[in-house]
Amino acid sequence: MTQTRVSLCPQCDACPEVVIDEASVTIGEAGNQARLSADEWNVLVRAVRAGELREVDDAPAARAGRDASAGPSAAAGACCSRG
Numbered sequence: 733m734t735q736t737r738v739s740l741c742p743q744c745d746a747c748p749e750v751v752i753d754e755a756s757v758t759i760g761e762a763g764n765q766a767r768l769s770a771d772e773w774n775v776l777v778r779a780v781r782a783g784e785l786r787e788v789d790d791a792p793a794a795r796a797g798r799d800a801s802a803g804p805s806a807a808a809g810a811c812c813s814r815g
Contacts, residue, residue, distance in 0.1 A: 733754045741747030748761045757773040759766045768776065779785050 736752040738750045739745055739747060740749055748759065748764075751758045752773070755770060757768045757770070759768070776785075
């Protein structure tokens with residue numbers, strides 16, 4: 733299986749990412765990562781697809797996007813210094 737990489741930030745490639753390979757899935761960034769086995773990842777995917785998990789409405793980026801004083805780029809680049 734080829735390794736699959738998905739950035740969690742559309743603004744850059746320095747923010748957290750999801751890396752999927754044959755045996756595991758790693759989520760995060762250097763020094764701050766969570767590793768799931770293939771079975772654990774599959775449970776997570778099934779839970780998302782079944783609607784058991786939902787978006788977090790009170791995430792810092794979501795709050796910044798609702799805060800008019802945060803500026804227009806706050807929600808788009810909230811996860812990195814490049815936004």
